[in-house]
Amino acid sequence: MRPGIGDPARLNARAMLSGAFAPPAAAGPLSREDIPRMSTPLPTIDQVASGPNVAIPAVPPTPVRRRPVPLSARKTGLYDLNLSDLTDRVTAMGQPAYRARQIYTGAYRQLADSYDAMTDLPKALKPRLEAELPIQLLQPVQTYEADHGETIKALFQTDDGQFIETVLMLYNDRATVCVSCQVGCAVGCAFCATGIGGLMRNLTTGEMVEQVIWSVRMARERGRQLTNLVMMGMGEPLQNYRATMAFIGIVNDAAGLQFGARRITISTSGILPRIRALADEPYQVNLAVSLHAPNDELRDRLVPHNTRYPVADLMATCREYTEKTGRRISFEYALMAGINDGDAIATELAQLLRRSGVLCHVNIIPFNKVEILDFERPTPAQIDRFAAVLTGHGIATTVRYSRGLDIKAACGQLRAEHEGIVPVNSSSTATRDTLPASASIDLDGEAVPGETDVVG
Ligand code: SAH
Numbered sequence: 001m002r003p004g005i006g007d008p009a010r011l012n013a014r015a016m017l018s019g020a021f022a023p024p025a026a027a028g029p030l031s032r033e034d035i036p037r038m039s040t041p042l043p044t045i046d047q048v049a050s051g052p053n054v055a056i057p058a059v060p061p062t063p064v065r066r067r068p069v070p071l072s073a074r075k076t077g078l079y080d081l082n083l084s085d086l087t088d089r090v091t092a093m094g095q096p097a098y099r100a101r102q103i104y105t106g107a108y109r110q111l112a113d114s115y116d117a118m119t120d121l122p123k124a125l126k127p128r129l130e131a132e133l134p135i136q137l138l139q140p141v142q143t144y145e146a147d148h149g150e151t152i153k154a155l156f157q158t159d160d161g162q163f164i165e166t167v168l169m170l171y172n173d174r175a176t177v178c179v180s181c182q183v184g185c186a187v188g189c190a191f192c193a194t195g196i197g198g199l200m201r202n203l204t205t206g207e208m209v210e211q212v213i214w215s216v217r218m219a220r221e222r223g224r225q226l227t228n229l230v231m232m233g234m235g236e237p238l239q240n241y242r243a244t245m246a247f248i249g250i251v252n253d254a255a256g257l258q259f260g261a262r263r264i265t266i267s268t269s270g271i272l273p274r275i276r277a278l279a280d281e282p283y284q285v286n287l288a289v290s291l292h293a294p295n296d297e298l299r300d301r302l303v304p305h306n307t308r309y310p311v312a313d314l315m316a317t318c319r320e321y322t323e324k325t326g327r328r329i330s331f332e333y334a335l336m337a338g339i340n341d342g343d344a345i346a347t348e349l350a351q352l353l354r355r356s357g358v359l360c361h362v363n364i365i366p367f368n369k370v371e372i373l374d375f376e377r378p379t380p381a382q383i384d385r386f387a388a389v390l391t392g393h394g395i396a397t398t399v400r401y402s403r404g405l406d407i408k409a410a411c412g413q414l415r416a417e418h419e420g421i422v423p424v425n426s427s428s429t430a431t432r433d434t435l436p437a438s439a440s441i442d443l444d445g446e447a448v449p450g451e452t453d454v455v456g
């Protein structure tokens, strides 16, 4: 059962942020521990499994999430490999090196979904390739359409039973895919559906590539071509750094999808060592930084790792980034009524940005409702007013309304709903395997429980 409006289990964001809410949230950053327990505990998975009145579901059973398989134990898929690694694998199988290019062309130019469909490969090799380098590792569980078919959102299940979301958005002049990079997220922003259950695991490079392949196919089926890629789905890309960089290398490869780096945007909640690392990468990708507040007092409560990477340090790092790369940063600002949408805060934000000297642009994202969280979207008049204050101070500003409001636009919502995810501190075991928000990720992309955040 979901908590409803007025239910004590509902997360009262404004009360918590103003300090009126009972737990010690008033003094420090809003943490997952501040989230109240559900009033009616959900049965544990074991209780459900062993209870006397268990109804065995009729066909087809809903796919259930399983414990994630550690990345180190996972099977390598075709989409995990760049052309050079694929060449090594293929030659190790005793095949000539040119086979790798045939496979790569089949996968990325012809979008073949099986080795059988790659007609230039020897028949005898195909079952071996299928066994050693499977192509498809994501199963679409459901696709949803909104905005008269111009927004298509897919819920996929990974081969170890995790759920992730991908969204394709068709506009007049472009088609953009929003890619997920993690199952859940360890950052745990107060307003975000993805962060609610903590982090399950990083996605592999191949699982990210496969989302792009899905969207290229979906766009083609509609007579369109995929033009833009944003890493604004589930997860924090800079906490899955290596896999994300390998992913960009593959989609950008001239021998494959040839997706221009300038059409790729990485969005981050602000992992400073990784922003510095990104400035040194060869790819000319765009960077979006999720700011959401102009001062530490407010940002500590919205983006918990702000206590580690405060606003002043974030702005200094952003400035280093723009100076080094010559590229403009987009600051994302999720606008929430009564939280960060006042005129004084708009002025403070404008002053912060001007003072920082960061070459930038602000994207205001009017808050997308997350059922279980008690944040609200401001009125259209207040959204316009906030944007007007920024532009009045000479800050380039766009209001970016999310697509697919009737299909749970806030990323992570489909998965949360599908899995019945509730806050980490609740009694439900739906999240019992997840890592705490303080979990860190090492550079190899393996999630490490029990340590604090990431060190670049
Ligand atoms: N983890 C990365 C990228 C994924 S989230 C990041 O935080 O930047 C992509 C963007 O959506 C971020 O700016 C995030 O703050 C914002 N967002 C998350 N939940 C939202 C919601 N319910 N409404 C509006 N924006 C939201």
Ligand code: SF4
Pocket (backbone or CB within 6 Å): 185, 186, 187, 188, 189, 192, 193, 194, 195, 233, 234, 235, 236, 268, 269, 290
């Ligand atoms: Fe993670 Fe981004 Fe959601 Fe924050 S907004 S919890 S960083 S996905």
